[in-house]
Amino acid sequence: MSRPLTLAVALSLLLSSALATQAQDTGLPEPFSPWLENKPYPEEYKRAYLPEEGEETGRILPNPRDSADKQTLQEYEPDLRPNDKRQSDSSQAELAPSPLENLYSHRAGQPLRQFGYDLFNTGSESLKTEESNAPPLGAVQDDFVLGTGDELQITFSGQRTDQQTYKINTEGMILVRDLAPVPAAGRTIGEVRESIARAVSSLPNTQAYVSLSSVRQVGILVVGHINNPGRKNLTVFHTVLDALSAGGGIQKTGSLRKIKLVRQGRSNTVDLYDLLLHGGIMTDMRLQDGDRIIVPPVGPxxxxxxxxxxxxxxxxxxxxxxxxxxxxxxxxxxxxxxxxxxxxxxxxxxxxxxxxxxxxxxxxxxxxxxxxxxxxxxxxxxxxSEERRSGMVELAGHVRKPGLHDLTHNRTLSALLDSPDVLGRDIYPLIGVIERWDQEQLATQHFEFSVRSVLNKRDDFDLKEDDKIILFSKTDIYKINQDSKSDLLRSGNTDYPHTPLAQSIGFSPDDTALRSFLKEHGVNVQGAVRTPAIYPVAEGVTLDQLLAVSGGLTMDADSGDIEITSALSVHETDQHPQRRNYDLDETPAENIPVRPGDSIRIKELSRKTEERTVLIRGEVRNPGPYDILPNDRISDLIERAGGLTDQAYPEGAVFSRDSQRRAEKSRFRSAAQDMKRSLAAAVQQDKDAPDAGQIQMARELAEELETIEPLGRITVETDPDILAVKPDLDMLLEAGDRLYIPKRPLTVRVDGEVLSPASLQFRKDKDPKDYIREAGGFTYHADKGRAFVIYPDGSAQPLKASLWNHDAVMIPPGSTIVVPRDPKPFDFIESARDVSQILSNLAITSIFIDDIRD
Missing domain, CATH: 2.40.240 (Ribosomal Protein L25; Chain P)
Structure with a gap:
């Protein structure tokens, strides 16, 4: 077999061995495989842990069958980057849950982390051990064994005074000037001190002080499931735990309980749980040169x-x-x-x-x-298991000491509430609720009581184990009534739990029983009280208590005619509603009982004064707002304002009434809506559709109708001399009335669709045509046939006949000639017949509105 082929076979066997080792190091139980197949994890994730067909064990590295697998493979390939880069990435990986943590967390239904691995979160960066060979802080014990490379600092005093550092040489000796060589390697620092002291004794009047200056480094090999494996240069003062930290900490696939320390051929097992759970000292074992630390895969x-x-x-x-x-x-x-x-x-x-x-x-x-x-x-x-409280009652709601209270010392309601530091200052005194579990009915029952009666010792109730006493504040009751006076409590909407009452007594949206209970005990108080509302009450409450909570009677209250309507008669034989009237001068309020479900009306006396004002401006001696009485008239107002000035022109007074302004505003808004609807319908027509110019004009007119301030003018007589002779013309005042008395004018105003609206000098020989000519004449959009004159007193007359037929029309000073806009561009609007009137009203309003503004 050739050398390249041999090398290829060896590498293949080595890779197969590594993959088998990694497959055994997953730390996952065998039954996890079929369980994992049915879970909604990504396919890449499953392929990384599930065996392929024919395989017996799970695997870490998927086959690079497609691009997704190639990406997954890259994630599991050995990291050959520099150590500092790998440490940075591993610290980020510590924050993400491991596969084992994901599986256990999913099964348990809560996040779970592997115990003990956060011990190495700081990594080797915090230890700075690789380049430090300094001894630890504090004194070095005499039993410390020196070795080659350690440095001792010797300080001489006496006849010889110097200080030098001496390093133990390769022969294990310390060579000190004027002294014989001192053996040091393999001996304790205490023994070396004694040897140096004996040697120095031969020198006259000289002493020597020996200390450890620097310690030797040792080479340690850290391998296995470690974030930054490899050789580490530490010192003899460092321990196994320091070596693991220098390696970046143990990976979550590594064991904390079977760490191997191999020294001189012997293997010792280090269990970090001894340190984490029991404070054991096995991890304090000091390192020696050549030690090997092996972190195997995580165990069961x-x-x-x-x-x-x-x-x-x-x-x-x-x-x-x-x-x-x-x-x-x-x-x-x-x-x-x-x-x-x-x-x-x-x-x-x-x-x-x-x-x-x-x-x-x-x-x-x-x-x-x-x-x-x-x-x-x-x-x-x-x-x-569910908590079972023994011998306790609970106090809730508007109290200073909410929570559980000992039943032994609070067997009655008065004993529980009698302490002055229990109730809040804003306590609602008319009702409290005892919530009690009925073991026979297997349901919660509610009992009401009067807080005031309990505190005054007129009523009391025995308490039972697990009773819940709920009290309310006045603010709670007032807040409830802001939303609805017919419903005592909100019914199930999402805002209900955020009301002050809900927060104070712990209501939930489905706690309908307590809400219905309070609603049934409500009393509706109406009329001349400062805070009309619905107030829940307990049996035994009297009218004086209820009036005190509602703020008391107003100044206009008729205490001689108080009406109480009861849902049920006070007589047991009569079950029909009954209405009773009381005179507080004859029957004191503390003697009038109030029952849940009653309705109380406190009637009002006829008011002699009302909080109403009117405004007068212009040519009076003291203009401004004035309060009025029910029968005040215009002449009274002018007299209170100091009378008219010499320049006053009562014939041109502008009088505006609030009710007329509201009606006029409503008409304007309605006309605007009609115009918008008509415009939308006209645009949709195939024939006779308005052009762009007409559409724009209609939109502008609708916008003006929506935004213009109404005038609400009424024609009145304001001349004091005339009013004195004809009192029937003296109009009664109403709240919100506004009166403007102008100066005596010498002009005639021309406004509307003329080229130059202006106030022109009055002359007896001028007619309307002359004034319009002086104002520049009509504009293109003027409706010439509908021009009219408004006389100083507010009455109006059209100018059509007089203007073109040359009939004489008297235009007195202070008059206003109005030329309205031509309604022809708005012919496409269904209500076009009303547009002329609308345009005229707009013109009048825009002319006189400034006169009556506040």
Missing amino acids: TVAIAGDVNRPAIYEIRPGYTANGKSRENLSLEDMLNLAGGILVPGQNRFMRLDLDREGRENVTEIENAEARQFGHGAILQVLK
Whole structure:
């Protein structure tokens, strides 16, 4: 056989051996293979761990049959990059779960990690051991054995004063000036100190002080399942654990329990679990030159999940138990010791999960705790049983001391609530709820009580074990009423758990029983109270308590006529609703009982004053806002404003009313919507469709209708002299009225579709045509036939007949001539007959709106 062929066969055998070794090092139980086939993992992932047809064991390296396999193969090929690059990538890989962790986590239903491997997360970067040969901090013990390469520092004092460092030579000797050679290699540093002291004694008046300056390096070989295998240069002070850290830590495919330390032909086993679980010192074994550390594949594993202190995946050794006895499998006690014990003492359930040969998961509840039944691939699931509280009651809601309380010292409700530091300051006193489990009915029952009555010792209730007492705050009740006065509590929408009441008492969206219970105990308080709302109450609550919670009666309340409607009669023989009226002067409120389901109405007296204002502007001596009484009129307002000035022109007053403004705004919005609908319909027509210009004009008009501020003008008389003679013209004022008294004008305003809208000088001999001519004449869009004049008092008259038939029309000063826009471009709109009126109203509004603004 030729030399190249021999080399090729050798390489092939070597690669086959490596693949077989890696296939045995997966650390996966044999039953995992059929189980893995049925799981939704990527095909590349499955091919990396499942055997091919004809193979007996799982494999790590897939065959490069296609591009996907080639990529997977590249991921598993040996990494020949520099060590620092590989360490960087391996530290990132530590963050990702291993295949073993993925499998156990999927089976257990919770994330599980392999125990102990985070010991090497810092890697060799933190140790800096490869280039350090300095001794450890602190004094070196006298039993430290010196060797060739160690350096000693000798300081002389006395007749000879110098300090030098001496290295142990290859013959094991220290050569010191003026002294005979001192043997050092193989001796302890204590023995060498004594030898140097005896040698120095021959020198008169001289002493010597010896210390270790530097230690020799040793060469260590770290191989196996290590992140950065190879030769490491450490010192004799370093240990096996330091060597593993210098190698970048153990891979998760490597064992923590069967690490081999080979020294001078002898092999010792290092178990890191001794250090991790028991603080053992085996890993403190110091290194010697030529030591070899071998990390074999991970051994059998088990997992512990659930309510334990340290859920994880643990490697087990054949023969390992808690007390050191030789057994193949672990007991329940052994498993719990590995996991650091259970979280909560008491009744816990222990389940064993095993895979059979076909990959099926078998679940068994552990009944015999001493049986050795946890082997390779088993999972222990610890399940906490439901907590059983003994001799306790729970206080919840708006309290300062929520949580469990001892029933021995709180056998009654008054004993539980009597402490001054239990209730919050904003406590709702009319109802609390006792939530109790009925063992016979197997259902939760609710009982109401009056917090105030309990605190005042008028009522009390015996408590039972596991009772839950729920209290509320006034804020809770007010927040509930913000959304609905007909429903006491929200019913199941997604916002309900975030209300203050839900947060304070722990409601859940499906806790309908307690919500319905509170709703049934609601009392609807309406009328002259400061906070009308629905208030849940307990039996025994009186009207004075309810009024106190609702903020009390308002100043306008009629305390002589309070109406209470009860759902059921107070007489047991009469089951029909009943309405009763009370006079608080005759029957004190504390003597009037209130029952759940009642409706209370506190009537109001006729108001003598109201919080209403009007605004007057213009030519009065004291313009501004004024409060009004129900019977105030325009003359009263002018008089309170100091009267008219000498320049006032009452004939041109502009009076605007809030109700008219709202109605006008509604008409404008409705007209805009109609115009948009008509425009949309007209655009869809095949014939007589509007052109682009008409569409644009219609859109602008609709937008103007939506945004313009309404005027709401009413024609009124504001001349005080006339009002004094004709009081029937003196209009009553309403809240929101606005009155503007202009100055005596000497102009006539021309506005609308003219070229130059302006206020023109008044002359008796001018007619409307003259004023329009002076304003530049009509624009292209003017509706000449619909021009009109608005007289100073707000009345209007069309100019069509007078303008073209030359009839005389008197245009007094302060009048406004309005030329509206031509509605012809809007003929395609269905409501075109109303467009003229709309355009006229828009023109008037735009002219006078500034006069009545605040």
